[in-house]
Amino acid sequence: GDYDIQVEVRSHDEIGKLAIAFNDMANSIHLEEERKKEFLENVAHELRTPLSYVKGYTQAILDGVVKNDEEQRKYLHLISREALRLQRLVGDLMDLSKMESAPFLLNKTPIAYAQFIEDVLVKYEPIIKEKQLDLKLDLDPDPIIFGDEGRMEQILHNIFDNAIQYTDSGGAIHITLIQHKDDCELLVTDTGNGIPEADLPYIMNRFYRVNKARSRFDGGSGLGLSIVKKLVELQNGKIEIESKEKRGTTVRVILPNIKEEWNS
The missing domain is CATH 1.10.287.130 (Signal transduction histidine kinase, dimerisation/phosphotransfer (DHp) domain)
Structure with missing residues (x-):
């Protein structure tokens, strides 16, 4: 030992x-x-x-x-x-x-990505209205991904939860979906508190919190982003986070298009 x-x-x-x-x-x-x-x-x-x-x-x-x-x-x-x-x-x-644990099976089906995003956002309408947030959508209707609907909803919920929670009343959230040749890119940009530069490399680590007191109060486990990262990777994608303290955060999720997924 x-x-x-x-x-x-x-x-x-x-x-x-x-x-x-x-x-x-x-x-x-x-x-x-x-x-x-x-x-x-x-x-x-x-x-x-x-x-x-x-x-x-x-x-x-x-x-x-x-x-x-x-x-x-x-x-x-x-x-x-x-x-x-x-x-x-x-x-x-x-x-x-x-x-x-191996194997972790996903129930993958074709997903019309833009419509799926809009369906998930319906659940947030009351809190968006309550906080008077300016929600702007710019969704390309073409991307179709091959993913697990339940897990994709879990990914989106976590990202949207963070954007809404850490954006002050009267702020703005911009959700963009872009089609590329082999993949598609989802960007969720907010005008929230942002993340200090020193914390960014660790933000998706287990139990890591930027604002420990606030996270404890709102019931977060400190595991959300690490789970999201794992789920995105299991669907052959990747996630990136860019942020400036007091200026806002952009979460970028890149997933293969359905043709690219099937070919692989």
Whole structure:
């Protein structure tokens, strides 16, 4: 279990190559063990906070600290919020576990991409109206992708959720779909808070948060973008994020057109 110990390489023959391979294997195992340890620590940390809230609020009700119905409703609302956060975290963890196990099967069908995007956006009409956001659509009707409808909806929901949530009232969101020769490009641009340059390389890492306090309050698990990245890659696509702090963010999702997908 001590991965710092390295086999001394004294030659360049078969024995030397074996020693090098052994050291490489030990380093790989060490790295994987560290990743697992970090992941488990993060999971424990994420579970600890909502559990402590649920326990504390429940105990307050049982101990009679709550004096009236109004306070009791307040505490029950807080318990419900934290229980929902636990539910989301467990769901996200199960999704990640499934996606990283082999094989992870997708139920792919032809999707008229522009219409699919519009159908998903219908669910956001009330909050867009409430926040008085200027939503602009520029969708090429031609792209047809070969994807899993349920997983594609999950991808779009996560991207749209972030754009709406982190754009202040009166801001703007521009959704563009562009057809290229072999693929199509979806761009979701907002005028929101933006992401600091130092955080951008890590934004799709598990449990990574730019604004920890705000993410905890709104119930995010810190796993959303890592799941989106994995889902996009499973459908032979890629995702990129560009952002300027206090100026906004652009999320770019590139997926192969249906002809390119079938040919591959």
